[in-house]
Amino acid sequence: MMRSVKPSRASASTPIQAEHRAPPASPYNRSVPHVIEPASSARAKCRSCDQPIAKGELRFGERQPNAFGEGEMTLWFHLPCAAYSRPEPFLETQAAAAGEDLEPLAAAARFGIEHRRVPRLHGAERATSGRAHCRSCRELIAKGDWRLSLVFFEDYRFSPGGYVHAVCARDYFETIELFERIRHFSPALSEHDIEQIAAAMSAGRRTP
Ligand SMILES: [Zn+2]
Numbered sequence: 001m002m003r004s005v006k007p008s009r010a011s012a013s014t015p016i017q018a019e020h021r022a023p024p025a026s027p028y029n030r031s032v033p034h035v036i037e038p039a040s041s042a043r044a045k046c047r048s049c050d051q052p053i054a055k056g057e058l059r060f061g062e063r064q065p066n067a068f069g070e071g072e073m074t075l076w077f078h079l080p081c082a083a084y085s086r087p088e089p090f091l092e093t094q095a096a097a098a099g100e101d102l103e104p105l106a107a108a109a110r111f112g113i114e115h116r117r118v119p120r121l122h123g124a125e126r127a128t129s130g131r132a133h134c135r136s137c138r139e140l141i142a143k144g145d146w147r148l149s150l151v152f153f154e155d156y157r158f159s160p161g162g163y164v165h166a167v168c169a170r171d172y173f174e175t176i177e178l179f180e181r182i183r184h185f186s187p188a189l190s191e192h193d194i195e196q197i198a199a200a201m202s203a204g205r206r207t208p
Pocket residue numbers: 046047048049050051077078081
């Protein structure tokens with residue numbers, strides 16, 4: 001899978017763990033901190049994009065209380081997927097990853113915190129039917145129109161959260177600086193597609 005930001009492989013095999021000088025902001029007491037570490041196998045899939053994480057590739061592990069019993073479980077992510085989709089826990093952890101240049105991803109995570117709806121963005125596509133309503137303007141999205149897909153993170157997973165017209169992007173996200181994320185989550189889009197989406201996003205909604 002093509003990713004717009006390619007983090008370097010880890011130089012050391014020791015996991016990099018976040019140190020918490022202040023109590024974590026999470027509403028539960030976490031005994032094991034989130035982690036950034038090289039993947040020890042290729043078995044884990046990324047929670048955000050659902051693609052496998054290659055062995056040796058740096059991955060982000062978000063600790064959550066175990067939904068199925070005692071203790072904790074770890075949700076694994078590609079680093080860019082974590083920065084885009086889980087900005088708060090990613091930022092909490094990346095600062096401790098000394099020696100890795102994670103600043104571009106940290107900037108992406110901060111952008112997602114400053115624009116609170118941006119982490120919901122999960123790619124772009126042409127509407128495959130004319131049945132979905134735009135979550136911004138509430139009108140139907142015509143078949144074939146460019147739309148941006150949304151996901152919501154709840155109960156430890158991402159659920160499909162509907163769509164917004166590409167022309168409604170500025171109203172909904174309060175920014176149209178979204179191309180890195182769109183390319184990341186929709187790697188099959190051509191440059192021509194991206195140009196069309198860009199044109200729709202900057203044109204905005206026509207006022208009747
Ligand atoms: Zn991913």
